[in-house]
Amino acid sequence: MPEAATAKHLTMAWTANDPLLTVSDLKVWFPVASGVMQRTVGHVHAVDGVDLEIRAGETLGLVGESGCGKSTLGRAAIRLLKPTGGTVHFKGEDITSIRGEHLRALRREMAMIFQDPYASLDPRQTVGDIIGEPIDVHGLAKGKERQDRIRELLRVVGMNPRFADRYPHEFSGGQRQRIGIARALAVEPTFIVCDEPISALDVSIQAQIINLLENLQSKFKLTYLFIAHDLSVVKHISNRVAVMYLGKIMEVAPGQQLYRRPRHPYTGSLLSAIPIPDPKVELQRKRLILQGDVASPVNPPSGCRFRTRCPRAASYLKGDFVLRSGRRSNRYFDKFLFETDPALLKRIGAELARLVPAETQRLAAPELGAVLLGGAVSLETGLPLVLVRKEPKGYGTAKQLEGRFHAGERVTVIEDVVTTGGDSLRSIEALRAAELDVIHLVVVLDRGEGGEENIREARIPYSPLFRIQDLPLD
Amino acid sequence: MTQPLLEVSDLHTVFSTKEGMVKAVDGVSFELHAGETLGIVGESGCGKSVTALSIMRLQRPGRIVGGKVMFKGQDLTRVSEYEMREVRGKEIAMIFQDPMTSLNPVYRVGWQVGEPTRLHGGWDAKKALSSAVTMLARVGIPSAAARAKDYPHQFSGGMRQRAMIAMGLTTTPEVLIADEPTTALDVTIQAQILDLLRDVNREFGTATILITHNLGVVAGMCQRLIVMYAGKIVEAGPTTDVFANPKHPYTWSLLRSIPRLDAERHEPLKPIEGLPPNLVDLPAGCSFHPRCVFKVDRCSRDTPALLQVGDTQRSACWVTQSGTELKGA
Ligand SMILES: Nc1ncnc2c1ncn2[C@@H]1O[C@H](COP(=O)(O)OP(=O)(O)OP(=O)(O)O)[C@@H](O)[C@H]1O
Ligand SMILES: Nc1ncnc2c1ncn2[C@@H]1O[C@H](COP(=O)(O)OP(=O)(O)O)[C@@H](O)[C@H]1O
Ligand code: SF4
Ligand SMILES: [Mg+2]
Ligand SMILES: [Mg+2]
Numbered sequence: 001m002p003e004a005a006t007a008k009h010l011t012m013a014w015t016a017n018d019p020l021l022t023v024s025d026l027k028v029w030f031p032v033a034s035g036v037m038q039r040t041v042g043h044v045h046a047v048d049g050v051d052l053e054i055r056a057g058e059t060l061g062l063v064g065e066s067g068c069g070k071s072t073l074g075r076a077a078i079r080l081l082k083p084t085g086g087t088v089h090f091k092g093e094d095i096t097s098i099r100g101e102h103l104r105a106l107r108r109e110m111a112m113i114f115q116d117p118y119a120s121l122d123p124r125q126t127v128g129d130i131i132g133e134p135i136d137v138h139g140l141a142k143g144k145e146r147q148d149r150i151r152e153l154l155r156v157v158g159m160n161p162r163f164a165d166r167y168p169h170e171f172s173g174g175q176r177q178r179i180g181i182a183r184a185l186a187v188e189p190t191f192i193v194c195d196e197p198i199s200a201l202d203v204s205i206q207a208q209i210i211n212l213l214e215n216l217q218s219k220f221k222l223t224y225l226f227i228a229h230d231l232s233v234v235k236h237i238s239n240r241v242a243v244m245y246l247g248k249i250m251e252v253a254p255g256q257q258l259y260r261r262p263r264h265p266y267t268g269s270l271l272s273a274i275p276i277p278d279p280k281v282e283l284q285r286k287r288l289i290l291q292g293d294v295a296s297p298v299n300p301p302s303g304c305r306f307r308t309r310c311p312r313a314a315s316y317l318k319g320d321f322v323l324r325s326g327r328r329s330n331r332y333f334d335k336f337l338f339e340t341d342p343a344l345l346k347r348i349g350a351e352l353a354r355l356v357p358a359e360t361q362r363l364a365a366p367e368l369g370a371v372l373l374g375g376a377v378s379l380e381t382g383l384p385l386v387l388v389r390k391e392p393k394g395y396g397t398a399k400q401l402e403g404r405f406h407a408g409e410r411v412t413v414i415e416d417v418v419t420t421g422g423d424s425l426r427s428i429e430a431l432r433a434a435e436l437d438v439i440h441l442v443v444v445l446d447r448g449e450g451g452e453e454n455i456r457e458a459r460i461p462y463s464p465l466f467r468i469q470d471l472p473l474d
Numbered sequence: 475m476t477q478p479l480l481e482v483s484d485l486h487t488v489f490s491t492k493e494g495m496v497k498a499v500d501g502v503s504f505e506l507h508a509g510e511t512l513g514i515v516g517e518s519g520c521g522k523s524v525t526a527l528s529i530m531r532l533q534r535p536g537r538i539v540g541g542k543v544m545f546k547g548q549d550l551t552r553v554s555e556y557e558m559r560e561v562r563g564k565e566i567a568m569i570f571q572d573p574m575t576s577l578n579p580v581y582r583v584g585w586q587v588g589e590p591t592r593l594h595g596g597w598d599a600k601k602a603l604s605s606a607v608t609m610l611a612r613v614g615i616p617s618a619a620a621r622a623k624d625y626p627h628q629f630s631g632g633m634r635q636r637a638m639i640a641m642g643l644t645t646t647p648e649v650l651i652a653d654e655p656t657t658a659l660d661v662t663i664q665a666q667i668l669d670l671l672r673d674v675n676r677e678f679g680t681a682t683i684l685i686t687h688n689l690g691v692v693a694g695m696c697q698r699l700i701v702m703y704a705g706k707i708v709e710a711g712p713t714t715d716v717f718a719n720p721k722h723p724y725t726w727s728l729l730r731s732i733p734r735l736d737a738e739r740h741e742p743l744k745p746i747e748g749l750p751p752n753l754v755d756l757p758a759g760c761s762f763h764p765r766c767v768f769k770v771d772r773c774s775r776d777t778p779a780l781l782q783v784g785d786t787q788r789s790a791c792w793v794t795q796s797g798t799e800l801k802g803a
Contacts, residue, residue, distance in 0.1 A: 065660040172749050202517040203687055204765075207731040207745035214742070229661065232690075236733035236740065259735060273665035274735050275690025279714045281736065282694035289669050290662040293630045 014092025019053035020191060020223050021077060026050045027085035028072050032298055042298050046072040048247030049086070054191075059217065059224040061238030061255065063231050063270070065294055069247045070227045074193040077225060078110040079103060090191070108138055111184035115196035117176035121168040127154070127179055128164035134186040153182040156219075158212060174205035181212065185220070193225045198233065210237055231274050235259060243267045246297055246305040261453075265467065266306045352414060355442045355463040360412040364431060407435035415443040418464070421451035425458055478505035478544075479681050480529070480566075480649055485541035487521075487528045493754040498524040498536060500705035503780070506649065511675055511682040513696030513713065515689060517750055521705040522685045526651045530568055531558050545649075563594035567642030569635070571654035577626040577634060584610070584622025587641045594645060602644075609640040613670055632663035639670060646678055653685045668695060689732060693717060701725050704751040704761035707780050711787030721789035723768045726800045760792070767802065768793045 027050075029043040046069045054060045062070050075081040077088060079095055087096045095106060111134075114120040121130055128150045135141050141149050151161035157178040168176055177197060184192055194213065198206040214237065216222060228234050234241055235255035242252045243266060251264040262268040272288040295301050295308045304310070356363065411431055415424050428438050441455055446464035455462050487499040498521045506512050514522050527533040529543050531550060543550040550561065562568075567590075570576045577586055587610060588602030597605070603622065611618035613636040626634055635655060642650055652671065656664035668691065675682055684695055692699050692713060699716050701709040701724065709722035720726040730744045748765035751757070757764055763773040772792055783789040794800065 065662060174749065202750050203689075204517055204728060204731060204746040204750060207733075207743035208747070210733070210743055211745055231661075232733045232735040235735060236737065236743070256738075269662060271735065273661040275668075275688060275694050276735055277689035277693050277717070277729065277732055278734070278736075279693040279717050282690070285694070287665065287669065289665050291666070293632060293663070294660075 016056055018092060019089075020056040020091060021052075021054040021225075022089040023050055023052045023073075023077055023086070024089075025086035026052075026073070026076060026083050026088065028069070028076050028081060029084040044297050045247045045300050046297060047076060047083075048297075048300065050244075050247075050249050052242060052249060052252070054223060054225060056190075056223055057217075057221055058239040059226050059237055061234035061241040062225060062227045062244060063229060063234045063241060064244035065229065067294065067297065068244045069297070070229075070244055071195050073244070074112070074195050074225055074227050078112060078191070078193055079106065080112065104138075108187045109189055110191045110193070111187060111189040112193045112195060113177075113180050113184045113197045116200050117173055117180050118168075118200070120180055121176055123168055125167075126164065127166055127168065127171075130168070130179060131164075131183045131186055134183060138187055140187070149186070150182075153185055156185065156216070157182045158208075172205075173201050174208060177201060177209055178212070181209075181216070185216065188220070189222070191223045191225075193227065195227045196229070197226075199228065199230070206233070213237065231270060232276075243270065246294060246300050248305055250306065264306075265310050269309075351465055352442055352444065355440075355465065356412045356414075357440050357461075359410055360439065361410045362412075364411050364413045364427070408437055410437045410439050412440040412442060413438060413460075415441060417445045417447060418443045418451035418455070419447045419449045421454035424451070424455055428455075428458055428460060476507065479508045480506040481542075481544040482525075482529065483542050483544070485525065485528060485543065486539045487524050487533050487536045488539050489536045491754065496753045497705050497756075498753065499528060501541070502702075502705075502707055503541075504700055504707065504710065506681050506683060508648070508681055509675070509679045510698065511671075511684055511696045513692035513699040514683060514685045514702060515687060515692050515699060516702035517687060519750065519753065520702045522702055523653050525702075526568065526653050526683065526685055529651065530562055530566060531555075532562075532568075560594060563590050564645045565647050566649040566651065567645070567647040568651040568653065569638045569642055569655050571657050576638060579626055581625075582622065583624050583626060583629065583637050586626075587622070587637055587644060590641060590645045605644055606640070609644050610637065613637075613640045613643075614666070615640075630663075631659050632666060635659065635663075635667050636670065639667075639674065643674060643678065643680070646680075648681060649683070650674070650680045651683045651685070654687070655684075656691065657686070657688075664691075671695070689717075689729065701728075704756055705753060706761065706790060707788075708762065708790045709787065710780070715784075715786045719784070719787075720800060721783040721787045721794045722791050723766045723793070723800060724762050727765075727767070760790070768798075768800065 026047055027045075028047040029045055031040040032042045032044060033039060034041040048069070050073060052060070062073065064070050072081065076083045079088065079098070083096060087094055089095065090106065090109070098106065128147070131150050131153055132146055135146055135149060150164050154161045154163060159175065159178050159182070168179065171179065197213065198209050201209060210233065213224070217224060226234060226237055231241075235258070238255055240252055241255045241258050243250045243258070243264065245266050250266045251258065251262065253263065258267060259271060262271055269288055269290040273290065276282055276285070290309050292309050295305065301308050413424065413427055413431070418424055424441055424443075428441070431438050438460055441460050441462050443462070443464045444466065446452060446467045452462055452464070482505075483503045485499050485502045486497065489496040489498055500521070502521070502525055504512070514525065516522055524533055524536060528536070528538050529550065538551050541551065545561065545566070550558065553561070577583070584603050584606045588597075588599070588606035591597045591605055592599065592602045607618045607622050610622055615621050615633060615636055621629075626637070629637060655671070656667050659667065671682060671684070672695065674680055684692070686692060696713050698711065699713045700707050701716070701722065703724050709716060709720065709725045711721070716725060717729065720729060727744070727746045731746055733743060746765050751761050757774065759772070759774040759776055760766070760769070760778055763769045766773065770793060776792070778790045778792050778795065780788050780790040781795055783791075783794050789795065
């Protein structure tokens with residue numbers, strides 16, 4: 001997609017329907033020096049291959065834990081930093097390495113609002129001079145016109161125009177942030193990177209600033225990259241949200257979708273970690289607590305960067321577990337074969353068994369799943385395991401199941417691979433037709449092709465052990 | 475109800491500053507019961523930390539100018555410094571927002587975590603260290619024996635906070651005061667630390683005072699909650715009741731001003747207008763009145779006391795005390 005977009009920019013003029021800003025395979029690395037000679041011994045991979053598009057007029061939220069590269073990405077996007085690799089296109093133009101007058105002209109289109117309203121304003125300048133500085137730099141107005149403009153900007157951000165003669169220390173955090181916003185607006189930009197604009201503010205003031213930013217956006221048709229670590233705020237203000245982890249984007253989706261149906265385990269963990277100000281909700285919440293700390297951005301993990309903490313990637317995934325691409329018979333994807341080391345299978349079995357709900361009376365597994373996992377699962381759980389012949393697909397007919405189960409028994413189905421969920425749904429249907437109570441579906445590998453949604457529609461709780469996008473494939 | 479473990483009554487703590495006298499804690503009263511987790515919420519500067527520090531008698535340069543802190547039959551504001559040191563070391567532990575400032579950078583973590591048992595339990599260095607290692611492992615530090623030899627800067631923020639909690643727990647205190655223990659941490663690490671505090675509370679039965687400005691944290695952690703504004707408690711009650719039916723306009727407005735992760739639709743936030751109070755120059759009457767959408771005439775003249783409103787809550791507000799329900803667009 002980014003390649004396509006880039007290619008398009010090269011061949012066609014930019015129109016307002018194209019992304020305002022496109023970042024392709026963007027990398028920003030910082031050297032790590034060590035020793036007396038301060039030799040470069042490595043690099044912090046702050047931004048390490050990011051593709052993003054920001055559409056005109058939208059707010060793209062960017063969340064992630066501290067140090068994951070949010071601000072670096074924001075700075076590189078507006079060329080406050082020169083990227084190590086990749087490209088940045090603004091209004092169709094490649095701005096990755098522009099300099100001098102060209103870059104200065106670009107600065108009129110882009111602005112940044114910073115986290116710390118205390119540190120970002122020069123204490124020796126008056127509020128008027130702080131706001132007037134970009135006006136002077138770009139020669140936008142002089143004399144009375146300049147003064148009028150400063151006063152107007154103060155009014156726009158909800159402050160008394162007379163405050164132009166005062167100094168920053170005379171104002172509260174929220175007011176200083178308003179001054180920072182007025183300064184950003186001074187060049188009449190189209191695109192603003194808001195870097196944690198409310199994190200340093202009092203709770204009761206945050207909503208004032210959020211509302212102000214929203215009003216300004218509709219008034220001046222602004223496009224925002226809104227960076228914050230608080231996903232509740234980001235979801236509120238953004239059209240789409242990008243989730244970043246260790247220099248990479250893990251997932252981009254509209255906020256509501258991200259919340260309802262996170263596609264990446266990291267998003268899920270992040271959502272689960274955010275407290276909801278409602279005891280009724282909090283007390284019933286199932287918590288998925290992420291273990292450990294963020295890995296080092298100097299030597300980021302191979303494969304999926306999240307795998308060192310991923311709750312879906314059990315310990316064997318981090319070391320000795322390998323999925324191999326196998327026969328290419330499927331119309332969608334390569335096939336993936338599990339390594340058939342018996343000890344490893346037993347470990348997978350044990351892991352699966354943990355996902356089987358306690359009220360299960362019996363396990364059901366289609367042929368291949370049973371062959372792969374059967375022994376281990378039944379050993380682990382002590383539950384009777386029923387091997388069902390798969391003829392030709394799924395569980396066959398209810399008749400075939402007769403006599404193998406008792407009506408009303410609570411069954412958990414174990415599947416090896418789910419693509420669209422078709423097989424599993426057929427199995428569940430057959431089991432239901434035989435009057436069994438299917439309470440859960442546990443799968444080894446979810447190939448991320450919508451199987452989960454289909455199965456959820458059948459109202460069966462679903463637990464995959466792995467999802468394809470999280471696996472390091474070799 | 476049983477005898478409270480800790481009872482703070484009419485506590486007043488002041489600071490003398492260039493601009494004038496700051497009443498950081500202005501008549502605060504509450505009880506802490508054995509085994510419970512009590513939340514104290516409020517914006518920065520409202521007096522949460524000074525309240526906690528005053529309980530520990532660590533409020534200097536501030537002065538406690540009134541009130542009592544009853545703990546096990548003694549008034550902690552009056553006991554000798556020697557006795558107070560015993561209380562701090564053994565019976566009431568405190569953990570702070572920034573664990574880096576409360577761990578000494580030049581001593582190994584294991585040594586520091588063992589300090590309370592050496593100083594107050596009279597344990598020898600070896601026994602103290604081995605208990606420190608056990609406790610570090612208990613709070614989730616991997617390879618605790620090896621990591622105990624690290625210096626604080628070798629620990630991540632989350633690990634330092636775990637180490638602080640381990641240090642606090644070595645003497646199995648009855649009360650743990652956690653002052654914004656997760657504010658400096660990332661949300662995923664915050665979730666780990668909160669989970670640990672829940673565990674500690676369950677396993678050791680430690681009564682906890684959890685100070686935070688994050689209403690979400692309180693919602694998930696605390697059975698009861700105190701809301702502070704400008705040095706005073708403005709509302710108190712069971713967490714579920716206060717959230718479902720706030721009895722003070724400040725609580726009411728605050729809850730409406732924060733975006734919720736589980737919001738179904740985008741609705742504009744309803745901010746609290748105006749600025750946070752300046753403790754040197756507080757408005758007359760109810761301190762919240764310049765920002766309050768419910769205010770009536772007397773609010774700018776008379777200061778409301780914290781009184782029972784409804785079955786389970788207390789509120790310092792003329793309007794709700796007169797029986798009016800808080801409602802609004
Ligand atoms: N790498 C593999 N080696 C051997 N058999 C495989 C492999 N991958 C999948 N299979 C088997 O091939 C069959 C078809 O797999 P496929 O991924 O096409 O769909 P499925 O997951 O079974 O179907 P559905 O998604 O509809 O439930 C399944 O029975 C599965 O067990
Ligand atoms: N050492 C000090 N000297 C002067 N004023 C102080 C001192 N410590 C705290 N205060 C003041 O006491 C009030 C309450 O502070 P504090 O309890 O730290 O607030 P918070 O609720 O954020 O924890 C604030 O107005 C603060 O400025
Ligand atoms: S006393 Fe008056 S001003 Fe204070 S909170 Fe109640 S209604 Fe508002
Ligand atoms: Mg299948
Ligand atoms: Mg504090």
